[in-house]
Each structure stands twice: as C-alpha cells, then as structure tokens.
Amino acid sequence: MTATVAGLDSVTNDQVTAARATWAAFRRNPLGMISVGILVLLVIVAACAPLIAAYPTGYGDQVLQAPSGAHWFGTDNLGRDIFAEVVWGARLSIVIAALSSALAIAIGVVVAVLGAYFPKVDSIVGTVVDLCLSLPVLPLMILVAALAGPSLVTLVLVIAFFSWPEVTRVVRSQALSVVRLPYMDAARLTGGSSIWIIRKHLLPAVAPVIVVSVVLTASRAVLSAAGLAFLGLGDPTSWSWGRILYEAQQSGAMQSAWWTTLFPSLAMLALVVSATLISIAYNDARNPRARED
Amino acid sequence: MRLRQSLIAVAAVVAVSAVTACSPSAPDKADDAAGSGTTLTIATTTDVVNFNPLVGNSRTDNWITSLMYPRLLSISADGQKSPLLAKDYGFTNPTTAFWNLRDDMKWSDGQPVTADDVAFTINSILRDKPAGNTTYGQLVNVDSASAPSPTRVELKLKRPDSTVVTEVGFWMNVVPKHVFEPSGNVAKFANDKDWVSAGPYKLTGVAKGQSYTLERVTPYPFAPNNTPVVSKIVYRVYPDINTEILALKNNEVDLIANALPPAQVKNLQNTPGIKVQEIPGLGYAHMTYNMKHPALANLKVRQALSHAVNYDAIRSVVLQGQAVTTGSSPIPPVLKEFADPSSQEYAFDIEKSKQLLAEAGYGPSKPLTLTMIYSLQDAVTSQWANLVKDDAAKAGITINLQGMDRNTYLAKTAAGEYDIYAGNFAIMDDPTTNMALTYLPGGAINYSLVDDPALNSLITQAQGTTDKAAQKQFVQQAATMVRDNVYDNVMYMQNLYVAHSDKWSGFVVKPSELLSVVDPQSLANATKN
Incomplete structure (x- = not known):
C-alpha cells in the first residue's frame, strides 16, 4: 500500500516536473509569449469593454469618417464609432469562441475517449467521424443557421456541432496509442472501474492534445462566426466582428471606406494568428525532443 | 549588363502580354457618336429566375422581361399614368372598361401587337392564376376581357371598379398570344428560349450567373426613328452593390440598375466620370x-x-x-x-x-x-x-x-x-x-x-x-x-439614386427602383456621348 502511494507520488511529481519543463520551454519561445500577450489583451478588452468604449448604439452625425483623433478606427454608415464596435465585438466573438469550443471539446473528447477505450464502439465512432469530416461544413452551417434563425445560441450550437469531429479525430488518435500502453493494463488489473481509469489515466494522457484543440477550435469558431455573421446569419442585435463586416457590405461602404473592414479583420487576424502560434509553441514546448533543440 | 537589361525587358513584355491575355476583354464599345452599334452594359445583383413575365418575379426578371413585353400604360415621375401601348382608355358604362391600342407595334417575328394579345393575357391570368402575379389581385372585379377589334380591348366588370383600367394597364405585361397560347397554361410556361419581343429589346443570349444579352427590335415607336438608339444591352450579374460600384468606377459597366445605398450617394456624386441620377420614390x-x-x-x-x-x-x-x-x-x-x-x-x-x-x-x-x-x-x-x-x-x-x-x-x-x-x-x-x-x-x-x-x-x-x-x-x-x-x-x-457613367445620357427617369432609368422607354433613348 505504501509502495503504491509512493509510486503515485512519483507519477504526480513527474507530471509537475513535465509541466514545469513545458512552461520553461514555452517561455523561451518569444512568438508564443507575444501571442499569449495578444490573446490576454483581447480577453481583457472583451471583459472590460464598458470601461473602454460606450456601447455603439443609435447613430452619429459623422457618417463614414476616416480614422481620426475623435474616432480612432473611423465611423460607419450610421456614424457609429468603429473602435467601439470592435471592442464590443471582441466580447461576442470571444464568448462565441469560448462557448462553442467548450461544447465542441466536451462532445469531441467524450466521443474520442469512449471510442478509444471501448474497441466495440470505436468502429462506429471512426465511421461517424469520417462521415462528419467529409461533409461540406460551410454550406451546412449556412443552411442550419438560416433555418434556425440568427441568434447567439444558434451560432454556438451550429459551430460546436460542426467542430467536434475534428477534435474527436485528433484526441482519438492520441487516446488509441495511450490505451495500448502497459500502465493502462496495470490500471485495469488493479480492478478500477472504466470511468476511473478514463478519468485518472486516459484523460490526463490526452490532456495536452485537448489543450491544443481548445485553442485551435476556438480560433476556428471565431472565423466561422464571422463568416456566418458576414452572410447575415449572425445575431443582428449584438456587435460582433462579423456584423461590422456585414454592415459594411450591406451599406456598400466596402469599396469606399476601407476602415470599415480593415479593423475588424485585423482583430480577427490577431486572435486567430495568436491562437495558432500558441498551439504551435505549446506543441514544441511539451515535446522533449524539441526542448533539447 | 546590357544582356541583363534585355532579359528584364523581354520578361516585362512577356509578363504584360500574359496579363493582357488573361484579363477579361472589355465589352465591345465602338466609339459611335450616335450610339448606334454600341453596347450599354448594366450591372445587377441577381440572376433572372423567371423569363415568364406573368409569374411573380424578382427585380432583374422584371427589368429584362419588361424590355420584351409592353405595358398598356406607363407612369411619369409624379405618378401620373401616360399612354404606351394603349392610346386612350376609360369606361363606356360603370361595368365596362376599355383601352384603345396603337396599331404600329409589332412582335419581333413580324406579327402585329393586337387587342387579341391583351385580352388573351388578361383571360389567361384569370384562368391560370400564375403564382405571385400582381395583376391577378387587381382583376378581382373583372369577369372577362374581349377584343371587339384589333385595336380595342374591353373589360367586363362584375361590379364597378374605377381603378382597374389604370392599374392593370400599368402593372400588366402584355404577352404574344401566338407564343404563349400553345403552352396551354401560362402559369407553367417557362418561356426560356426563342423569345418573341415587342421591343425595344429581345433576349438573345443567357449565361447564367454572368450576363444576359439583348438585341434591339424595330420598329419601336417610343424611340427616335422607331429604332432604339443602342443596338445591344448586356445585363451583367455582380455579387453585391460594392462590386457593382467598383465595376462602374473601372468602366466595366455603364449603369448600375440597383438603387445606391444612401451612404454611397454623396461619395459617387463626387466621383469624376460618374453621374448620379435621382429617381423619385413612389412607395x-x-x-x-x-x-x-x-x-x-x-x-x-x-x-x-x-x-x-x-x-x-x-x-x-x-x-x-x-x-x-x-x-x-x-x-x-x-x-x-x-x-x-x-x-x-x-x-x-x-x-x-x-x-x-x-x-x-x-x-x-x-x-x-x-x-x-x-x-x-x-x-x-x-x-x-x-x-x-x-x-x-x-x-x-x-x-x-x-x-x-x-x-x-x-x-x-x-x-x-x-x-x-x-x-x-x-x-x-x-x-x-x-x-x-x-x-x-x-x-x-x-x-x-x-x-x-x-x-x-x-x-x-x-x-x-x-x-x-x-x-x-x-x-x-x-x-x-x-x-x-x-x-x-x-x-x-x-427618393432613390442610381449611378451611371457620364459618357451616357438620354435616360428617361421613371419613379421607383422597378422602373428608374432601366424602363424600356429610357433604355431605348439612351445614347453614348
């Protein structure tokens, strides 16, 4: 009994050491750190939107004004401040990203782990995932969003529903290699229940892949949400980056007022690029071979 | 050194010619002062869905089919009805209305446009109830139409209706009986080829998603010398108003049929080479x-x-x-x-x-x-x-x-x-x-x-x-x-605004986006300066 406890301690210590080593390696990667900085900044902007700019509502008398001291990002076709729209848009864009990626990850991981752990289920999971991955996602998203009507809930559900197979694919391939390892057999021999083994041994082993998936799914969700909003299938009553683009397109301002499209696009670019770089940096950092380099 | 310069020159020539070869060729725009032989290119944002003017249709459908199937009456900028195919109209008694037609209009296959065509159109709408047909709602008090002579149409009314002559006269496109009758049911007739038009233009080419080509039909009595000035009209399809405006600025099109978004009017009014035309609203x-x-x-x-x-x-x-x-x-x-x-x-x-x-x-x-x-x-x-x-x-x-x-x-x-x-x-x-x-x-x-x-x-x-x-x-x-x-x-x-190249003039302004400057009479009189 004592030996088992000591063994568990050492596993825990190993994990702590690995996490520290990963973090140490991650810190050494300037791109990764800058990306984290950008992401944190965007989250702060989203969280503190009311402190940064007044909610863009109503109208203003300065229609389609180029960026200036009074309006840093210019104004749109109703004279509203685009800086305020981008700031408040960050909020909805990040909420959609967070919620839909959380949902996609939850579904994706559960399906992946069950598939990997129970071989009988795996063939079905594999087929379903392959089938879902071969579907033309964008047209289906448009169809579902159009039928269900534009709202935050619709967007989150639609994006999550079409994002989980990708998560399942990545997590399942990792989980399949983990379930074959001797320590999983050892765990089974100790008489632990399947749920306990999955929770204590399988999930921690695939956690790094999940972390990468979270970041990538979230950034893809931002793009999907913006795409749907641009097509007029976003929530027309709250600000998102996609809605700013949609309104620029609808008002015919795209070809004459570059600022209506540039700034929301830059915001999206910043979020997606930083998310991607973080996942790359994290992958490099947790790979011992990359760390040695 | 000289060799390098020559190579650069050759490369530049090759690059330029390659780019030129790849660029879409501009529509044929021969410089003819009178406008005859020229092409007027118009931008729109949607394809034609129905070529049958009796079936409910989108804006582009209406713009294009109206160039082929005449209305009895037109409407001026202040909402007044004016004669077109009908010379005059009125009531002989409270339940009998009439239109007297002009006798100088012809379908493009040589047949005259007669009262028979008008009566056929009305009776077919009443019988077949084409989906989304605006006129059907206006014919609610009409029992039937008849053609006592080639130039007179009479409407038998179920009860007095003072507005039926002007409303049906303005809203209904008259179709050729000899083309539509053989179909049996006008509501189901696709009319998607071998078009027969009373002018000013006739559809001759359709490239779905890209363009619709129409060629001039004569005689057209509402154009100078019975001949529409421009020989060819091409409607080109663009994804949205932004691309339409860019196309106009780049001289790819001469006119944007869709009304401009309000915030773009001032901007285009100040753009050299572009003329913005006000279109009175009527809705x-x-x-x-x-x-x-x-x-x-x-x-x-x-x-x-x-x-x-x-x-x-x-x-x-x-x-x-x-x-x-x-x-x-x-x-x-x-x-x-x-x-x-x-x-x-x-x-x-x-x-x-x-x-x-x-x-x-x-x-x-x-x-x-x-x-x-x-x-x-x-x-x-x-x-x-x-x-x-x-x-x-x-x-x-x-x-x-x-x-x-x-x-x-x-x-x-x-x-x-x-x-x-x-x-x-x-x-x-x-x-x-x-x-x-x-x-x-x-x-x-x-x-x-x-x-x-x-x-x-x-x-x-x-x-x-x-x-x-x-x-x-x-x-x-x-x-x-x-x-x-x-x-x-x-x-x-x-009030709406449409934009066209300032190289063009002679457009006749009609109210609403539906007619604006793309009404048949307007396009038949447009000239290139």
Whole structure:
C-alpha cells in the first residue's frame, strides 16, 4: 500500500516536473509569449469593454469618417464609432469562441475517449467521424443557421456541432496509442472501474492534445462566426466582428471606406494568428525532443 | 549588363502580354457618336429566375422581361399614368372598361401587337392564376376581357371598379398570344428560349450567373426613328452593390440598375466620370402593428409606439436626407392629385409615449414587450429597426428585433406571426387600389390585419366611383382615419439614386427602383456621348 502511494507520488511529481519543463520551454519561445500577450489583451478588452468604449448604439452625425483623433478606427454608415464596435465585438466573438469550443471539446473528447477505450464502439465512432469530416461544413452551417434563425445560441450550437469531429479525430488518435500502453493494463488489473481509469489515466494522457484543440477550435469558431455573421446569419442585435463586416457590405461602404473592414479583420487576424502560434509553441514546448533543440 | 537589361525587358513584355491575355476583354464599345452599334452594359445583383413575365418575379426578371413585353400604360415621375401601348382608355358604362391600342407595334417575328394579345393575357391570368402575379389581385372585379377589334380591348366588370383600367394597364405585361397560347397554361410556361419581343429589346443570349444579352427590335415607336438608339444591352450579374460600384468606377459597366445605398450617394456624386441620377420614390416604408395582438389592439398602445420613433433621425441619418415625410399618411406626397398636405406626422415625444402607455395600463410594473420582424436583405430597414428599438426602450417598450432571411420573413408575414412588421412597398401608385389591398379585410398586404367597418366603407366607396373629386375625398378621409387610428405607421417615402457613367445620357427617369432609368422607354433613348 505504501509502495503504491509512493509510486503515485512519483507519477504526480513527474507530471509537475513535465509541466514545469513545458512552461520553461514555452517561455523561451518569444512568438508564443507575444501571442499569449495578444490573446490576454483581447480577453481583457472583451471583459472590460464598458470601461473602454460606450456601447455603439443609435447613430452619429459623422457618417463614414476616416480614422481620426475623435474616432480612432473611423465611423460607419450610421456614424457609429468603429473602435467601439470592435471592442464590443471582441466580447461576442470571444464568448462565441469560448462557448462553442467548450461544447465542441466536451462532445469531441467524450466521443474520442469512449471510442478509444471501448474497441466495440470505436468502429462506429471512426465511421461517424469520417462521415462528419467529409461533409461540406460551410454550406451546412449556412443552411442550419438560416433555418434556425440568427441568434447567439444558434451560432454556438451550429459551430460546436460542426467542430467536434475534428477534435474527436485528433484526441482519438492520441487516446488509441495511450490505451495500448502497459500502465493502462496495470490500471485495469488493479480492478478500477472504466470511468476511473478514463478519468485518472486516459484523460490526463490526452490532456495536452485537448489543450491544443481548445485553442485551435476556438480560433476556428471565431472565423466561422464571422463568416456566418458576414452572410447575415449572425445575431443582428449584438456587435460582433462579423456584423461590422456585414454592415459594411450591406451599406456598400466596402469599396469606399476601407476602415470599415480593415479593423475588424485585423482583430480577427490577431486572435486567430495568436491562437495558432500558441498551439504551435505549446506543441514544441511539451515535446522533449524539441526542448533539447 | 546590357544582356541583363534585355532579359528584364523581354520578361516585362512577356509578363504584360500574359496579363493582357488573361484579363477579361472589355465589352465591345465602338466609339459611335450616335450610339448606334454600341453596347450599354448594366450591372445587377441577381440572376433572372423567371423569363415568364406573368409569374411573380424578382427585380432583374422584371427589368429584362419588361424590355420584351409592353405595358398598356406607363407612369411619369409624379405618378401620373401616360399612354404606351394603349392610346386612350376609360369606361363606356360603370361595368365596362376599355383601352384603345396603337396599331404600329409589332412582335419581333413580324406579327402585329393586337387587342387579341391583351385580352388573351388578361383571360389567361384569370384562368391560370400564375403564382405571385400582381395583376391577378387587381382583376378581382373583372369577369372577362374581349377584343371587339384589333385595336380595342374591353373589360367586363362584375361590379364597378374605377381603378382597374389604370392599374392593370400599368402593372400588366402584355404577352404574344401566338407564343404563349400553345403552352396551354401560362402559369407553367417557362418561356426560356426563342423569345418573341415587342421591343425595344429581345433576349438573345443567357449565361447564367454572368450576363444576359439583348438585341434591339424595330420598329419601336417610343424611340427616335422607331429604332432604339443602342443596338445591344448586356445585363451583367455582380455579387453585391460594392462590386457593382467598383465595376462602374473601372468602366466595366455603364449603369448600375440597383438603387445606391444612401451612404454611397454623396461619395459617387463626387466621383469624376460618374453621374448620379435621382429617381423619385413612389412607395413608402412603414411599420404595421398586428391588431390581433391584445396590447396592439389598444389604440393608446399604438399611439405610444408611434410617438416613440425619431422619424427625423431615421430620415437624416439612415437615409442621409434622401427621404421625405408623408405626414404619417399612406398617400405619399408625390401623388399630388390625392395627397393631403395638412396631414401631420406623429411627433417624436417620449414623454407622451410613456403617458399613453400608462393610460393603457402598461408601465414599469407591467412592461410591454413586442417582437418586430424585418428582412435582413433590406439594408435600410435593418438599420432603422435598431433606431426604433433604441427609442422605444426609452419609452419603456421592449422591442425584440427579429431580422430574418427574406423568405422566412415573407412566410411569417403571410402567417401573421409578428407583433410589429417593418418593411416597404416599391410602388403605391394608386391610393384607392393600395388602400383596398392594405386595409380591407383579406387584402393581400393587410399586414396590420385591420378590419374597421368605417374604413372599409370609405375604401369601397372610393373604388365604386369614377368621379375623381369624390374619389379624392374618400381616400383622403380614409388616409386620415388610418393615420389617427395608427392602422399603419408610414414613416417616409425614399427618393432613390442610381449611378451611371457620364459618357451616357438620354435616360428617361421613371419613379421607383422597378422602373428608374432601366424602363424600356429610357433604355431605348439612351445614347453614348
């Protein structure tokens, strides 16, 4: 009994050491750190939107004004401040990203782990995932969003529903290699229940892949949400980056007022690029071979 | 060194020629001062869905089919009807109407355009009820049409209807009997090839998603020397108004058929090489309150809503001052014959709105929440819907906006599934007919679902008389009743703007986006400077 406890301690210590080593390696990667900085900044902007700019509502008398001291990002076709729209848009864009990626990850991981752990289920999971991955996602998203009507809930559900197979694919391939390892057999021999083994041994082993998936799914969700909003299938009553683009397109301002499209696009670019770089940096950092380099 | 320079030169020449070879060639635009032999290229945002003008159709369908199938009457910028295929029209008695036709129009296969074609078109619409046909609703009092002579059409009416000649005359496209009759059922006739046109143009080439080519038809009596000036018209399809404007700036097209978004008008007016043409509006934008809703059935609630809208702000900001008030009347001021200049717009008064709401029993303890539907494809309405919501909130009324895809919006409208409906009508050319459709129970566009016996009586009396003065009195009384009871909240009449290259002139301006400068008479007279 004592030996088992000591063994568990050492596993825990190993994990702590690995996490520290990963973090140490991650810190050494300037791109990764800058990306984290950008992401944190965007989250702060989203969280503190009311402190940064007044909610863009109503109208203003300065229609389609180029960026200036009074309006840093210019104004749109109703004279509203685009800086305020981008700031408040960050909020909805990040909420959609967070919620839909959380949902996609939850579904994706559960399906992946069950598939990997129970071989009988795996063939079905594999087929379903392959089938879902071969579907033309964008047209289906448009169809579902159009039928269900534009709202935050619709967007989150639609994006999550079409994002989980990708998560399942990545997590399942990792989980399949983990379930074959001797320590999983050892765990089974100790008489632990399947749920306990999955929770204590399988999930921690695939956690790094999940972390990468979270970041990538979230950034893809931002793009999907913006795409749907641009097509007029976003929530027309709250600000998102996609809605700013949609309104620029609808008002015919795209070809004459570059600022209506540039700034929301830059915001999206910043979020997606930083998310991607973080996942790359994290992958490099947790790979011992990359760390040695 | 010299060798390197030569290589660079050769590379540059190759690159330039490669780029030139890859670029789409510009449409043939021979420089002919009179415009004969030239091509007029027009931008639109949608494809043609129906080539059959008798089936309900989109804007592009209408623009293109109207160039082939003539109307009996046209309409001028002030809403007055003017002769076209019909020389004159009237009533021989209260239940017999007539049109006398001109005899110099021909179909492109050589057959004359006769009264037989007109009577066939009307009888076919009555028999086959083509889906979405506007004229069908206007023929409700018509029993049948006949052609006693090649130039005279007579309508037998079931009951007196003073507006049928002008309304059907303006809205209906006349189709060639010898082409449409063999199909058996005009509602199912695709008419997608071998077109026969009465001019000024005939469709000769269709490249779906890209372009529609039309060639001139002669004789066309409404063009100089019976010949449309430009020999060829090409409608090119663009994804949206942004790309259309770019195409116009790059000289890829000569004219944009779609009305410009209000915020783009000033910008294009200041663009060299581009001329912006004002098109008088003939319709209006409005909100209707669903009278079946228990709260909205209360006049005070409707009044509260009508006072919680900043109409001036909507006109000056969303429409950039390109709209005029109708004095909250459903008769737009452009219809000078009928309009009542004394009609006052609902005042924007939040306090009054709150007070009315309180009198109706609503307030902080019993909040009023309503939904408002509008089409997301309607960019202008989508914008002011937000202003309406914000101002209503100040009066304590919560309006939940439901912007939706156009088809869903139409379905919800038809089913009456809304508290407030926001939208607009392109052409409201005749107050009597429009009020019958808008406010009589069962009317095709009675979106407030109103059924007021006093109002019904006024509208029916207006329909029944051919005396202009009496008719004016009835429709003005009806309009006042609509305004005072907030059966409809008419917000503004928008004047539209279209842009074309300043190399072109001679366009004839007609009201509404449907006709604007792409009306057949206009295009037949357009010339390149």
